[in-house]
Amino acid sequence: MNVTGKTVGVNGMTGMRGTYLTRRGFVRLAGAAAAGAALGGAVLPLSGCAPAGDVLRVGTKIDVPGFGFQNPETGSVEGLEVDVARELAARIKGDPNALEIVGVNVTTRGAMLDNGTLDATLATFTITDARKKTYDFSRPYYIDHIGVLVLKKSGITDLAGLDGKTVGVALSATTKDKLGAAAAEAGITLKFAEYATYPEIKIALVAGRVDAFSVDSSILLGYQDDSTYLLPTQFAPQEYGVATKKGGEYSGPVDEAIAAMEADGTLRALKERWGLSLVTEADVEAEQEAGGTGLGEGDPADDGAAAEGGASR
Template identity: 65%
Template sequence: MKKLMIAAILITTLLLTSGCAADKSDKLKVGVKIDVPGFGYQNPETGQVEGFEVDIARELAGRIKGSPDALSITGVNVTTRGAMLDNGALDAVLATFTITEARKKSYHFSDPYYTDYLGILVKKDDGIHSFEALDGKTIGVAQSATTKDKLEELSQKEGISLRFNEYATYPEIKIALVSGRVDAFSVDRSILAGYADDTTMLLDDRFGAQNYGVATALSNEPMTKAVNSAISDMLTDGTIDKLQEKWHLTGGQDNE
């Protein structure tokens, strides 16, 4: 089943849902992941994109456009989400987008709506049980993500050496792990939980907090203000907490 799910995601590049035939000017155009179970994931049985961030997008559409159905969703990954904000194809991005000082120079971010931690997924039969045991090993990471930099910084502190292979999508990294092209798969723990199976395990190690925010273009101040106001209200009125509970998300603490 896991292989079928991964294959379904790999053949999907851009997905438009929620009445995409209508005039997009009447809709909130949001980019979400389609390969992260629990956050933004294309259900292989229904073909629909579902998850925590998709539900937040619907709430935003309701509060900004007047209806949760006034939403146009586009599937994005770490290499396309920023570019589609830059060219105006999207109004906002909810795609496990970690807030960093460097990224704030390119995009506006809302208050954090979720906090996770980096983790490591390995094969059970490889005998790797700690971060230190990865010395000399190859780690699979996503292109344009913060993971590689953080792991390099940590490896220098621990006095170990790591190699990295970068991939455009998470399913590609999981396939690389299963096939032995990488020794570990690293990204945020809540994301890794969706790719764990009977042959793999999440190490106990947790690294630096990853705060997710809704990204908007620096040039679109009205949208930035509307999104930031809505997210602030959703944090205050408990909507974010309820959606997080709905999708059984715990900030990477015990998702596994």
């Protein structure tokens, strides 16, 4: 398992805050996504982990830098959600190496829980009331907001500039509905194009097939480069939870382990390791009660706004 104590980005770059993909890095990332699609749920390599016997089978993404990403240099999958999975194995199975990581995407992460291939899914899976009817979710281990990435040359600087434009989103994600609601409230109309993977959306943006790329902001930071701009406006807090089979044997133990990781500081340390937002539920609730955005101290967007006079990168 690649837990080095430093943030590993694409092409060897460190840090998610202000991380940019080089052209070479982006091509490699797109290649990794294509390979991941071809894997069809194969067990992926984890440096230092040698599962044997009773293991925890966890699905993570492999195309999201900082969360679940198959490093093109090493072939290993790494990120916050992989590290959380390792902690779950340690606390539930008694051994951090009693773990199998399986690559998933937005269309397979739930299906593989349904068919018993996975024990749990840690794949930027947003907790919603509709999804809780089908799966059990742990308490949130990460909180983000929906963001929008555009090409700088488009001249789009805010939500109003997207009126009549096409936005690329992930299949089966909450983004389409949440962004559509925000657009309706702003009195504009949007068109949507859905894709199976994030690299496909970035490629569509660069090629001009879509006018914007929308997903959670921390994910977009991994796809930002010198040609793109992350709009300062963010929408709808997104709470990520560990999904397990409804009424399954792991539902209780997983939630208890996440609670313990939050209480003993493990979650915060892992977020810091990967340069991710430190926002908690308490932060969101406090700022919303105060009439703020609910981002909370420590969010990358807040840091960007302070550094650039109010506009996040």
